[in-house]
Amino acid sequence: MKASTHKKIRDISGTFIMTLVVAIVLFPILWALPSMFKDRSEIFELPLHWLPHEWTTENFETVFDMPDYNYLMSIGSTTLVAVVSVFLSLLVNMMAAYAFARIEFPGRTFFWIYMLSTMFIPGITILLTSVRVVSWLGMLDTIWVLIIPGVASGYNVFFFRQYYLGVPKYMEEAAMIDGLSKAGIFFRIFTRISTAPMVIIGMSVFMGYYNSFLWPVMTITENTNLYQIMQLIRTLNSRYTGRYGVVLAATMISLLVPFALYCFFQKYIVQGISIAGVK
Secondary structure, three states: OOHHHHHHHHHHHHHHHHHHHHHHHHHHHHHHHHHOOOOHHHHOOOOOOOOOOOOOOHHHHHHHOOOOOOHHHHHHHHHHHHHHHHHHHHHHHHHHHHHHHHOOOOOHHHHHHHHHHHHHOOHHHHHHHHHHHHHHOOOOOOOHHHHHHHOOOHHHHHHHHHHHHOOOHHHHHHHHHOOOOHHHHHHHHHOOOOHHHHHHHHHHHHHHHHOOOHHHHHHOOOOHHHOOHHHHHHHHHHHOOOOHHHHHHHHHHHOHHHHHHHHHOHHHHHHHHHHHHHO
16 A cells, blocks of 8 residues: 555544544533523423524523622632732742742752642642631632632743743843843843743633632632632522523633633644643
């Protein structure tokens, strides 16, 4: 068999497998989209059908007209928490990564090993301890309890450090000759050449905060204005048991924010993934 025939078979097989994977991934979303416009009886109607017989907006009205919860405020609060957390996380982790990569200081090896060790500790094992700490600090039911505990990350520091180690030293030396301090070099040079890794880590942090459920449930119990979106959707599921159209409507609307961000930063996300693969 000719080499060109082998290549065609591989291409066809690869295309088929990728199409199958995409179909499996998209199927739940494609099935859920029209289900938002179905009433309860139609969702469970047999035989199953994709499009509703009678389109209804009752599920959306239920989501936006809850008497004691504000869905739009929950999305706004969740987005605000995620955006502020991304900014603080990038600032803290990038500065730490620059220090480990470029600055000699006493105990650097010890602190580097100590920081790496945090990557191997499951977050669930220190969850109760973390709740006790923020309770002792008086942070419960405040916006800061949703932001500060997750800002520093051993993995993010490791990722940026590995990236900075690949930056040629002559750039830093030239900047020092021009009179820039270490802080000036970091903010004027290293932050400007870190767009792709900043986007990929920033999106990861954003999604982590945006999809957070367990931590908000344990730390935000009384201030309903700070309910995060996943926390509110879980409340909807408990309140409207069996009305899955309401839950689907709330879930699909919540996807609009991360979907818009992914579309906007798609180019940099692809670059960041390639960098992550090399590093």
